Amino acid sequence: MRLDKWLKVSRLIKRRTVANEACDNERVTVNDRVQRASYDVKVGDQIAIRFGERTVAVEVVSVQENAGKAEAAAMYRELAQDK
Numbered sequence: 001m002r003l004d005k006w007l008k009v010s011r012l013i014k015r016r017t018v019a020n021e022a023c024d025n026e027r028v029t030v031n032d033r034v035q036r037a038s039y040d041v042k043v044g045d046q047i048a049i050r051f052g053e054r055t056v057a058v059e060v061v062s063v064q065e066n067a068g069k070a071e072a073a074a075m076y077r078e079l080a081q082d083k
Helices: 003-009 016-024 069-073
Strands: 028-030 046-051 054-060 076-082
Touching: 003 016, 003 028, 003 046, 016 028
Parallel strands: none
Antiparallel strands: 028 046, 046 054, 054 076
């Protein structure tokens, strides 16, 4: 699954267009490398997203095409949060 779609389905970012822009602006890294929105997400990938001064780091636990509110949080495991 594409990185921008995974970010939207997992509800880390609300809209796919916003996820796409975050990737274009180099705010999203996968395994410590800046990736494009078209990157193919795999289980075990570590994704870090910069929101201004804050950084959210997660590890991909599952990749699903659709997820409800409860299932979305189970798609990743939070690693660390910088303030």
